[in-house]
Amino acid sequence: MKILVAVKRVVDYNVKVRVKADGTGVDTANVKMSMNPFDEIAVEEAVRLREKGAAGEVVAVSCGVTQCQETLRTAMAIGADRGILVETGEELQPLAVAKLLKALVEQEKPDLVILGKQAIDDDCNQTGQMLAALLGRPQGTFASKVEVEEGRVRVTREVDGGLETVSLATPAIVTTDLRLNEPRYVTLPNIMKAKKKPLVVVKPGELGVDVAPRLQTLSVREPSGRKAGIKVPDVASLVDKLKNEVKVI
Amino acid sequence: MTILVIAEHDHGALKGATLNVVTAAIDIARLAGGEVHVLVAGHNANGAATDAAALQGVAKVLHADAPQLAEQLGENIAAQVMAVAMDYTHLLFPATAHGKNVAPRVAALLDVAQISDATRVIAADTFERPVYAGNAIATVRSADPIKVVTVRTTGFDAAGRGGSAVVAPIAAVADSGLSSFVGAEIVKLDRPELTAAKIIVSGGRGLGSAEKFAEVLTPLADALGAALGASRAAVDAGYAPNDWQVGQTGKIVAPQLYVACGISGAIQHLAGMKDSKVIVAINKDPEAPIFQVADYGLEADLFEAVPELVRSL
Numbered sequence: 001m002k003i004l005v006a007v008k009r010v011v012d013y014n015v016k017v018r019v020k021a022d023g024t025g026v027d028t029a030n031v032k033m034s035m036n037p038f039d040e041i042a043v044e045e046a047v048r049l050r051e052k053g054a055a056g057e058v059v060a061v062s063c064g065v066t067q068c069q070e071t072l073r074t075a076m077a078i079g080a081d082r083g084i085l086v087e088t089g090e091e092l093q094p095l096a097v098a099k100l101l102k103a104l105v106e107q108e109k110p111d112l113v114i115l116g117k118q119a120i121d122d123d124c125n126q127t128g129q130m131l132a133a134l135l136g137r138p139q140g141t142f143a144s145k146v147e148v149e150e151g152r153v154r155v156t157r158e159v160d161g162g163l164e165t166v167s168l169a170t171p172a173i174v175t176t177d178l179r180l181n182e183p184r185y186v187t188l189p190n191i192m193k194a195k196k197k198p199l200v201v202v203k204p205g206e207l208g209v210d211v212a213p214r215l216q217t218l219s220v221r222e223p224s225g226r227k228a229g230i231k232v233p234d235v236a237s238l239v240d241k242l243k244n245e246v247k248v249i
Numbered sequence: 250m251t252i253l254v255i256a257e258h259d260h261g262a263l264k265g266a267t268l269n270v271v272t273a274a275i276d277i278a279r280l281a282g283g284e285v286h287v288l289v290a291g292h293n294a295n296g297a298a299t300d301a302a303a304l305q306g307v308a309k310v311l312h313a314d315a316p317q318l319a320e321q322l323g324e325n326i327a328a329q330v331m332a333v334a335m336d337y338t339h340l341l342f343p344a345t346a347h348g349k350n351v352a353p354r355v356a357a358l359l360d361v362a363q364i365s366d367a368t369r370v371i372a373a374d375t376f377e378r379p380v381y382a383g384n385a386i387a388t389v390r391s392a393d394p395i396k397v398v399t400v401r402t403t404g405f406d407a408a409g410r411g412g413s414a415v416v417a418p419i420a421a422v423a424d425s426g427l428s429s430f431v432g433a434e435i436v437k438l439d440r441p442e443l444t445a446a447k448i449i450v451s452g453g454r455g456l457g458s459a460e461k462f463a464e465v466l467t468p469l470a471d472a473l474g475a476a477l478g479a480s481r482a483a484v485d486a487g488y489a490p491n492d493w494q495v496g497q498t499g500k501i502v503a504p505q506l507y508v509a510c511g512i513s514g515a516i517q518h519l520a521g522m523k524d525s526k527v528i529v530a531i532n533k534d535p536e537a538p539i540f541q542v543a544d545y546g547l548e549a550d551l552f553e554a555v556p557e558l559v560r561s562l
Contacts, residue, residue: 016516017381026385094353095362123380123497124365129323129353138324138427141350144491154431159346160500161438161492165431166322178481178498179491214362218375218388226523229544235557238529238547246527246544248448248506249473249562 001055001148001170003046004110005080006101007039007062009071010121023219026121035071038116040078041176044183045146046114047079054148057081059108063092063100069199076194077186083199088211090204094122096211098130103207105135110171112153117142117175128175138168142177250283250373252339253311255330257347258289258297260319265445266343268304268407273370273400274341275306275408281373283338284308287414290329290421292319302414310414315421320430321347327354328422334359334395338373344399344501345444352399361393366501368404382497383520402444403503403524436490443493446476448506451495451522454482455511455532455551462488465555466510472562478502478522480512496521510551514539531555 011017012032020027035043049055060075062068063086072083086100105113118125132139140146140155144163147154156165158177168174186194204211232238242249252274257264267287274285287301290313298312313329330351334340340355342348344366356363368386369377375390376398443449450470456462462483470477479489481496495502497520507525512518514530514537522528523542530543531551540546547554 011381013517017384019385026381093362095357095360098357118498120497121381122365123382124363125349126353126356126363126365129350130357130363133327133354133357136427138425139350139354140428141323142346157346158491159433160444162433162435162490164433166428167431168428169426179485214391214393215364216390216392218390220380220385220387223379223383223386223523226528226542226544229528229540229542229546231540231546231548235547235549235554235561238545239558239561241545242506242527242529248527 001111002057002059002108003049003055004105004108004113005039005042005046005058005060005075006113006115006127007043007060007071007075008036008116008119009033009062009064009068010036010119013037013120019220019222023221025217025220033067035074036116036119038118038176038178040183041178041180042114042116043075043078043080044181045176048181049146049148050079059084059110061086061101061104063088063097065089072199073194074186076197077190078184082197085199085201086204086207087201088204090211091213092211093213093215094124094126094130095214096209097127098134099209100204100207100211101131102134103209112170113173115173115175117177128173132173135171135173138172140166140168140172140174143174144177144179146174146180250278250281250338251336252277252283252285252341253333253337254285254287254341255348255351256287256289256297256301257343257345258291258294260291260294261296263297263300265407265442266345266402269402269405270341270343270400271304271307271408272405273367274339276370277339277373280370286311288313288330288333290318290326291321292316298416302416303410303412305409305412307412307414310416311419312416313419313421317424318421322428322430323350323354324425324427325422326351327358328425330355331358332422333419337395339396339398342399344401348399352397356397359395359397361395361397362391363397363399364389364391365399366401367398368401382516383523384516401501403501436492440470441474441476443476443478443495443500444502446504448473448475449478449502449504450475450508450510451478451480451512452483452489452510453480453512454486456483456488459488465552468559469508469555472559480518509539509543510555512539513537514542
C-alpha cells in the first residue's frame with residue numbers, strides 16, 4: 001500500500017509567539033520554525049507501517065513557501081521516500097490545502113493519507129476531514145492506533161470520554177493524535193541521505209486549484225492577561241482566601 | 250437568517266456542550282435576526298429531541314432517526330447535515346471531538362471555509378477565535394453564504410430550559426458504507442464531566458506515579474465535588490487516562506476553581522485552563538510558570554500540602 005503524508009512548517013512549539021503591534025498577525029520573522037508535531041507523528045506512523053511490511057512507498061507533501069523544503073527533508077530523514085512541495089507565497093487556509101492535497105491524491109493514488117489532527121499555529125483541526133469530504137472517502141480522525149487489514153484500515157480514535165474503534169474502507173484519510181506514537185530522532189546519516197531523495201516542486205496553478213483565502217482576518221490581538229496573583233504562605237491561608245475572599249468553595 | 254445547531258447527544262439527552270452552542274446561536278440571532286433550530290440525528294433519540302425542544306430560544310427541532318445514525322459516524326452525520334444545510338445561513342457545532350470530526354467535512358462538501366473554536370460572536374459573519382495555543386486572539390470574517398462554525402463551549406453560557414419548540418421528523422440519509430463502528434471503550438465517571446465541572450483538581454508530572462495520582466488527588470476532588478484533570482506529562486507517563494488531559498490538544502476548560510498540583514504550566518497546558526475564574530497552583534518549584542497565572546500560589550510539597558488541604562476543608 002502507498003501512503004501519502006501531509007506535513008506543515010509551523011512556528012516551533014517551544015517559541016512564545018508575539019502579536020504584532022499593528023494587530024495584523026503574529027510576528028514570524030526570525031522565529032524558529034519546525035515541522036508541526038502532529039505531522040511528525042504522521043510521518044513516523046507511515047514509516048512504521050512500511051517497516052512492518054504493511055506499506056510500500058511513503059510520499060511526504062507540504063504546501064507553502066520555498067522553505068517548506070526543509071520540512072520535507074525532515075520527513076525524508078525520518079524515512080519518507082520522496083517529497084512533493086506545492087509552492088506558493090499565498091496565505092493557505094485549510095480548504096485550499098485540502099483541495100491541493102485532493103489533486104495530489106488523484107495523481108499519486110495512495111491507499112492511505114495520514115495528516116496531523118491539527119496544526120499548532122492556526123489550531124484549525126480541519127484539513128484531514130475536508131480532504132476526506134472532497135474525495136468522498138472515510139475519515140479516521142484523532143487516531144491513537146492504526147492497523148492495516150485487507151482492503152480496510154482499523155483506526156482507534158480518541159473521543160471525549162474514552163476510545164472508539166472504526167473500520168474504514170481504503171483509500172482512507174487518518175489524522176493523528178498525540179498518543180499514536182513517539183517520533184524517532186533523526187540521525188545525521190539519515191539527514192545526509194534525505195538530501196539525495198527526490199523532491200518535486202509544483203505550483204497550485206499546475207494542479208488547477210484556486211488557493212484564494214475564504215476567511216478574512218480582521219485583526220489579531222493579545223489575549224486579555226490575568227491579573228498577577230499572590231503567593232500564600234500556607235494551606236490555612238489558602239483555604240481562608242478561597243472561602244472568604246473569592247468564595248469559590 | 251436561520252441558524253442550525255447540530256446537537257451532540259447520547260440519544261437519551263443532549264450533552265452539555267450543545268447547550269453552550271445554542272447560546273452562541275441565540276447571540277447570532279439577536280444580532281442579525283432569525284430563528285434557531287436544532288438537528289438531532291441518531292437512533293431512538295426521542296429523549297435528546299425532547300430535551301432540545303425544551304431549550305429556551307429554540308424554535309424548531311429536526312429529528313432524523315435511523316439505525317445507521319446510531320454510532321454517530323462522521324461520514325453519515327455529515328451527510329445528514331448536508332440534507333438540510335441549504336435551508337440555513339449558519340451551521341453550528343460544539344468544538345468537541347464529535348463536532349470537530351463532522352464540521353470540516355460539512356464545510357468542504359458545501360465548499361465553504363470553516364471557523365474553528367469560536368469564542369465570541371462579533372457579528373453574524375464575524376467571530377473571535379484563539380490561535381497559537383491561545384496566545385493570540387484572531388477576529389475573522391467569513392464571506393461564504395453558509396457559515397460553518399465550531400463553538401468553544403467555555404466561551405458561552407449554557408442555554409436555559411423552559412422552551413417548547415416543535416419536533417419535526419425528517420428523512421434519514423442512507424448509510425455511506427464507507428466506515429463501520431467496531432467498538433468503544435468509554436471510561437466510567439462517577440464525578441462531574443471535566444468540561445462542565447465547576448471545580449477541577451488537576452495533576453502533573455509532580456505526582457510521580459498513577460498510584461500517587463489517585464491516592465493524593467482523589468480525596469481532594471471528592472472533598473470539593475470536583476472533576477479530575479491532568480497535564481499532558483501526567484497522561485503520557487500513564488498516571489491518568491488521556492481523556493483527562495487539559496490543554497491545547499486536550500480539553501479546554503473554564504471552571505470556577507482550577508487547582509493545579511505538581512503542574513509546571515507549559516503554554517500548551519495554560520491554553521486549556523487560563524480562562525478559569527480562580528487558579529490555585531501548588532508546586533514546590535518557585536520558578537514554575539504556573540505561578541504567573543495563578544491567583545493563589547502555594548510553594549510547597551504537594552504530598553504534604555494536598556492532604557492538609559483536604560483535612561482543612
